[in-house]
Amino acid sequence: MLDKSDTAEKMETVARLRDVAFAWPGRSSFSLGIKEFSLKRGERVLLLGPSGGGKSTLLNLLAGVVAPQRGSVELLGADIAILSNASRDRFRAEHLGIVFQMFNLLPYGSVVDNVLLPLSFAPKRRQRAVASAPGDSLEAEAGRLLRALGLEDNDLINGAVGTLSVGQQQRVAAARALIGSPEIVLADEPTSALDRDRQEKFLDLLFAQLSQTNSSMIMVSHDETLATHFDRVCRLEDLISTGRDK
Amino acid sequence: MTVLRLALQSLGNRWITALLTIFAIAVSVMLLLGVEKVRTGARASFANTISGTDVIVGARSGDIQLLLYSVFRIGNAPNNMTWRSYEELGARKNVDWIVPLSLGDSHRGFRVLGTNNEYFKHYRYRDKRKLGFASGGVFNDMFDAVIGSDVANALGYKLGDKIVVAHGIGEIGGNDHDNMPFRVAGILAKTGTPVDDTVHVTLGAIEAIHLGWKGGTSNSSRTFKVDEVRNMELKPKAITAALVGLKSRFAVFKFQRFVNTFRKEPLSAVLPGVALTEMWSLVGTAETALFVVTIMVVITALLGMVAMIFATLNERRREMAILRSVGAGPKTLVGLLSAEALIMTLAGIAVGVVFLYALLIVVRPYFDSAYGITIDLSLPSYVELWSLAAIMIGGLLAGLLPAWRAYRNSVADGMIVRT
Numbered sequence: 001m002l003d004k005s006d007t008a009e010k011m012e013t014v015a016r017l018r019d020v021a022f023a024w025p026g027r028s029s030f031s032l033g034i035k036e037f038s039l040k041r042g043e044r045v046l047l048l049g050p051s052g053g054g055k056s057t058l059l060n061l062l063a064g065v066v067a068p069q070r071g072s073v074e075l076l077g078a079d080i081a082i083l084s085n086a087s088r089d090r091f092r093a094e095h096l097g098i099v100f101q102m103f104n105l106l107p108y109g110s111v112v113d114n115v116l117l118p119l120s121f122a123p124k125r126r127q128r129a130v131a132s133a134p135g136d137s138l139e140a141e142a143g144r145l146l147r148a149l150g151l152e153d154n155d156l157i158n159g160a161v162g163t164l165s166v167g168q169q170q171r172v173a174a175a176r177a178l179i180g181s182p183e184i185v186l187a188d189e190p191t192s193a194l195d196r197d198r199q200e201k202f203l204d205l206l207f208a209q210l211s212q213t214n215s216s217m218i219m220v221s222h223d224e225t226l227a228t229h230f231d232r233v234c235r236l237e238d239l240i241s242t243g244r245d246k
Numbered sequence: 247m248t249v250l251r252l253a254l255q256s257l258g259n260r261w262i263t264a265l266l267t268i269f270a271i272a273v274s275v276m277l278l279l280g281v282e283k284v285r286t287g288a289r290a291s292f293a294n295t296i297s298g299t300d301v302i303v304g305a306r307s308g309d310i311q312l313l314l315y316s317v318f319r320i321g322n323a324p325n326n327m328t329w330r331s332y333e334e335l336g337a338r339k340n341v342d343w344i345v346p347l348s349l350g351d352s353h354r355g356f357r358v359l360g361t362n363n364e365y366f367k368h369y370r371y372r373d374k375r376k377l378g379f380a381s382g383g384v385f386n387d388m389f390d391a392v393i394g395s396d397v398a399n400a401l402g403y404k405l406g407d408k409i410v411v412a413h414g415i416g417e418i419g420g421n422d423h424d425n426m427p428f429r430v431a432g433i434l435a436k437t438g439t440p441v442d443d444t445v446h447v448t449l450g451a452i453e454a455i456h457l458g459w460k461g462g463t464s465n466s467s468r469t470f471k472v473d474e475v476r477n478m479e480l481k482p483k484a485i486t487a488a489l490v491g492l493k494s495r496f497a498v499f500k501f502q503r504f505v506n507t508f509r510k511e512p513l514s515a516v517l518p519g520v521a522l523t524e525m526w527s528l529v530g531t532a533e534t535a536l537f538v539v540t541i542m543v544v545i546t547a548l549l550g551m552v553a554m555i556f557a558t559l560n561e562r563r564r565e566m567a568i569l570r571s572v573g574a575g576p577k578t579l580v581g582l583l584s585a586e587a588l589i590m591t592l593a594g595i596a597v598g599v600v601f602l603y604a605l606l607i608v609v610r611p612y613f614d615s616a617y618g619i620t621i622d623l624s625l626p627s628y629v630e631l632w633s634l635a636a637i638m639i640g641g642l643l644a645g646l647l648p649a650w651r652a653y654r655n656s657v658a659d660g661m662i663v664r665t
Contacts (some may be wrong), residue, residue, distance in 0.1 A: 015579065026658070060660035065570060086575050093573020096559070100571070106252075108259035111390045120248035123574035176572070 013074075014216050015039040015062065020081075022061060022069035023212045025208035031055050032241040034071070037234070039184070042214045043206065046227055049236025055220045058240065060219065063198055077182055078167045093122035097177025097185040097215075102193050104173030111151075114161060115123055115142040115175045118182075125180035132181065144170055145175040149205045167202070174206050181213040189221050203229050249578060253585035256565075260558065264590060267551045271594025273333050274547035275637065276602045277538045279630055282348040283606065287621040288575065288611070291372070291528060295439045298370030303327065304487035305333060306512035310528075314522040315485040316347055319327070320441050321358040323349065326484035331511055335488065338504070340497040343368050348452045351411050356397045358360050358411050358445045358483075360452030366392070368491055371439045372620075381405055382432035388450045388457050390431035394442040398433045405430055411447065411455060421455040426455050442630060453480040464665015490515075544637055548644045551590055555583060555648040564661050566652055579656050580649040587645020588638070595634050599626070 016038040023031040064080045119126040134143035149171040191199040257264045295313035305325035314320040336344040348360030363384045408427040
């Protein structure tokens with residue numbers, strides 16, 4: 001039996017990696033180990049490090065796209081390392097929002113279609129999105145998020161993806177990551193294609209939305225100047241030990 | 247549902263290539279079904295060249311040879327049958343009617359057939375249809391000729407025109423029976439059978455124009471006059487073949503046996519239906535070859551589709567990564583690409599079938615009049631539906647190749663595409 005403080009402690013931690021070892025199947029030359037990493041509810045962590053330092057692999061592990069060969073990846077109290085592939089995919093759909101560096105959007109479908117995409121794979125998240133939607137309309141919820149993230153032009157919101165600038169595309173990607181209020185948002189250098197002013201503005205709007213739902217965020221970047229926006233900064237090289245050969 | 251919607255949207259995003267792929271499949275489906283339709287039509291028309299005749303009798307030869315020269319006017323009879331045998335057969339109690347056929351002459355490349363008015367009464371083609379007259383009528387005079395519709399069209403003949411028959415079947419001059427011209431008394435309606443290419447004359451006239459001829463040349467110094475031969479009692483000594491109708495179809499085999507074992511001269515009797523089937527089986531190899539070619543065309547179209555999907559896989563790696571990031575499993579990606587292949591195959595089949603029927607409606611009258619081939623506009627047969635099902639399954643299986651590749655890419659990439 002867990003006592004109350006222990007439960008509270010658990011509730012506070014939304015992600016915890018312990019003694020993780022991972023190597024890509026068929027690529028024996030690269031292996032990665034993580035001793036310990038945890039993320040608290042509502043916490044914003046910046047992972048600083050160069051490309052090729054294992055950040056893609058770390059994101060894949062956190063998102064449950066791959067499972068470690070050893071160790072545990074606990075998300076929201078569940079060890080996704082021991083879940084089946086399909087269950088991990090489902091878990092990701094329900095509880096995680098993900099923003100890539102660029103090329104976040106499907107070239108077909110409208111802006112709103114792109115924002116609503118995760119809900120097709122996550123029925124519970126869809127319910128949450130409907131619950132917080134103005135007038136129970138998912139389209140309206142997508143529109144609300146897009147406006148909150150600074151994409152205010154109705155023509156753009158209702159238009160095709162191809163007409164958007166890179167900055168606008170990143171806002172759409174952020175709206176997609178936030179819809180249905182997932183507990184954890186993972187972002188892979190989402191601002192690297194934006195200039196300094198827009199980076200600041202983008203992060204402010206993104207964090208404002210995260211605060212509303214008390215969601216946590218892990219962002220990976222090589223840009224140290226962003227550090228002031230975050231609760232905590234980790235260097236990848238301190239976190240991850242990589243092996244280049246067997 | 248999501249997968250289906252994504253597949254449709256994705257195809258819509260590449261609509262030009264998708265449309266061309268669908269079109270290629272549609273053309274292959276058209277070809278496969280079209281060949282089948284024309285083949286079935288041709289086979290039916292072929293089998294319908296002659297009907298209503300129970301037995302064809304001629305000098306001893308192979309069944310197909312007898313059929314070829316008596317009905318299709320192809321090749322020559324190895325021998326004649328005597329008029330005496332003809333009369334003896336006609337007198338048998340089972341025989342309902344008998345029509346003599348005398349071949350060997352021609353008119354400007356068209357075969358001349360000596361017969362009598364019984365021919366127009368008893369000859370049947372295509373579901374027991376009688377020969378109809380476009381104009382004029384049957385023989386009223388010894389030197390009347392009734393011509394088939396192709397003869398009339400090709401040579402521009404009308405009723406009352408005089409025509410001269412040449413000896414033999416070549417188009418070599420100097421052998422004309424020009425002392426006795428014929429008058430066009432009737433023009434037959436189009437039948438789509440060899441009747442269209444035939445000049446019909448009376449049996450008596452065949453005898454008359456050969457008076458004084460021996461061994462293919464006119465060796466007589468005497469030239470007979472038309473009025474002179476009219477009064478002569480001309481009985482042919484021999485004819486080429488005879489069409490026989492029996493009172494009861496049950497008597498067919500008995501009659502056939504009687505003819506085949508006829509003592510006075512060696513004769514053959516064939517059942518037209520049996521001989522036609524036997525003959526059609528000769529072209530079976532060509533049919534199979536044609537069928538194989540159309541299958542190859544279908545396979546080519548499906549391969550084109552696979553190549554098209556493969557070609558897009560690389561540019562769609564990011565798309566796959568995005569889908570993975572929002573919670574789609576690798577199996578969903580397999581489903582997506584398979585769905586795309588299936589949608590294009592089904593669309594190709596649907597478009598192909600619609601186009602084919604539209605085309606058939608347009609070309610049908612032409613095929614009917616030009617080749618005598620009636621194309622059945624009925625719904626696809628079981629065989630055709632099975633072919634379509636096979637194409638669909640083929641499309642689905644073909645789609646699994648790029649889907650499997652996408653699956654492997656996705657597992658290897660995770661959700662972040664290495665650039």
